[in-house]
Amino acid sequence: MLILSVSCQDLKKSEKPSDLIPEAKMIDVLTEISLLHAARNYNKQKLEATGLNPDSYIYEKFGIDSLQFERSSSWYSENYTQYEGIYDSVKARIQVMKSKLDSLRDIEVKIEDSIMKAQKDSLQLIDSLKQNPRLRDSIRLDSIKRREIEKLNKKELDSLIPPAVSTETDSI
Structure with missing residues (x-):
C-alpha cells in the first residue's frame, strides 16, 4: 500500500x-x-x-x-520559493506606491484646507470693511501712503545721477 x-x-x-x-x-x-x-x-x-x-x-x-x-x-x-519572492516584491512595490499616494493626498488636503481658510478670512475681511468705514478708510490711506513711499524710492534712485553744475559763483 x-x-x-x-x-x-x-x-x-x-x-x-x-x-x-x-x-x-x-x-x-x-x-x-x-x-x-x-x-x-x-x-x-x-x-x-x-x-x-x-x-x-x-x-x-x-x-x-x-x-x-x-x-x-x-x-x-x-518553484514555490521563487514565486513567493516575486509576490513579496510585488506586494512591497504596491505598498511603496500606496504610501507615496497617501502622502500626496495629505498634501492636497492641507492645500485645500489652507485655500478654504484664506477664502473664509478674505470674506470676513470684506464683511468687516463693510461694517466699519474707519477701517476701510485706514486701508485706503495705507495704500495711498504706500504709493507715496514708492514714488520717493524712485526719486532716491534718480538721486544717484549727479546734480547739474551750477554756473553761479559763490561769494566768499
Whole structure:
C-alpha cells in the first residue's frame, strides 16, 4: 500500500520554458496586473469607458504574449520559493506606491484646507470693511501712503545721477 501511494505522488515538473519571462520583468508584469485589477474593482465603468483591454495592454506594454505569460506563471508557481519572492516584491512595490499616494493626498488636503481658510478670512475681511468705514478708510490711506513711499524710492534712485553744475559763483 505504501509503495502504491508513494508511486502515485510522483508529479512531473514542467521544463523551464525557453521564453521564460525574467524574474524582474515578471515582478513588473504582476505589479501592473494587480493595479489594473484594483482599478477594475474600484470603478469598472470608468475602466471600460477608457476602452482599455487590461490583458492586451499588459502584453503590449511588456512585449509578451498570453502563452508566454501562462508558461512563465506556471513554471514560477512550481518553484514555490521563487514565486513567493516575486509576490513579496510585488506586494512591497504596491505598498511603496500606496504610501507615496497617501502622502500626496495629505498634501492636497492641507492645500485645500489652507485655500478654504484664506477664502473664509478674505470674506470676513470684506464683511468687516463693510461694517466699519474707519477701517476701510485706514486701508485706503495705507495704500495711498504706500504709493507715496514708492514714488520717493524712485526719486532716491534718480538721486544717484549727479546734480547739474551750477554756473553761479559763490561769494566768499
